[in-house]
Amino acid sequence: MYELMQVSQNSYYIQSPAKIGLYKCNDTDVCLIDSGNDKDAGRKVRQLLDANGWHLTAIYNTHSNADHIGGNKYLQAQTGCRIYAPGIECGFTRHPVLEPAFLYGGYPCKDLRHKFLMAQESSAEPLTREALPAGWELIPLPGHFFSMVGFRTPENVVYLADCLSSRETLDKYQIGFIYDVAAYLDTLEKVKTMQAAMFVPAHAAATEDIAPLAQYNIDKVQEIAGKILELCSTPQSFEELLQKLFAHYGLTMNFEQYVLVGSTVKSYLSWLKDTGRLTVQFADNRLLWQRT
Template structure:
């Protein structure tokens, strides 16, 4: 873990729970794409950079989930590097309590205010075409989270962030976290059209062809949507939908899964309602979800 792996002349990734990209800007300077899940990840990344005699100039965050920005604060404090984050993700990076608050739907209780859901705050600036390295291209990948992006480098390497999960992950956990189902499916279709020398997803193996895995993610997303629609055959509350999904998929509920999977299920419900497949009904002062027959 935290091994530096070279994939082209100037492009690398650091093998970690969420892969960190590293790109040489010249013989001395490097930038990284995301920063790992906590202060210790940042320390290990810095050690790799220092061991090669490089200087960290900037962190380019793909999105603001804690496992991608957790090393920001440590690295910025110890190297003086700049941090850039896209759109609404920048606000979440600067004010990290927003993530557990968003996931819970209110002020997050103490069990949710930890490093896996709430990174240390860092001084991020808004990402734009004007502040990316020469030859880089921002690739917009909405759906998984608010304004997620990936990056294409001059070496024709594409860092894909969290827009795609490995088959093993999908088969094990069944329901991948996402924010907007419609945009997520559009992003998956879009990445099937991309050409690159190497694709570097944060949570799947590095590969030369992304199409098959993208389609697998599409199929699994539709499978979950169909499952939820089926559960809504009769009016049912959100809590019982979540319980049914966990029981049917053999998953175990805890506070982290409640907010992560729960938020995702609500996003599916929104999409199913907006596409006319389910509706909201109120019974005995309870909001219930029901399939439109």
């Protein structure tokens, strides 16, 4: 873990729970794509930088999930690097309590205010194309989170952040986190047609051909949507539906899974209602979902 993997002359990634991209701007200066999940990850990254005689100039965050910005504060304090985050993700990076608050839908209790869901705050600036290294392309990848982006380096290496998961992860956890299902599917369709010398997803193996994995993720979304519609053949409250989905997929309920899977299921419900496949009714002061 935290092994430095070279993809091309200047493009690398650091093998970690959420892959960290690294790009050599010149012989001494490097920048990172994301920073890992906590201070310890940041420390291991700094050790790699020091061992290679590299100076960190900037961190480009793909989005503001805690496992991608957790090393920000430590690395910025150690190196003075600048941090950039796209769109609304910049606000979440500056005020990371927004992540568990958004997921829970209210003030998060202590069980949710920990490094898995809430990174330390860091001083981030809005990510613009002008802030990127020369020759980089900014790739919008909405769906998984609000304003998530990826990057293409001049060597045609594409860093894909969390826009798809590995087959192993999907087979184990089944319901991967999604904020906007329609945007997520559009992103996957776009990714499926991309060409690159190498693709580096944060939670799947680097590959030259991303299309089969993109399709596997699309199929899983459609499968889950179908299961929700099946369960909603009779009116279901959100809690009833969530319990049945956990039982069907063999998932174990805890605070983290309740907010992550629960938020995702609500996103599916919104998408299915907006596309006319679900309707709602209010009965006995309960909101009930039913297949159209």
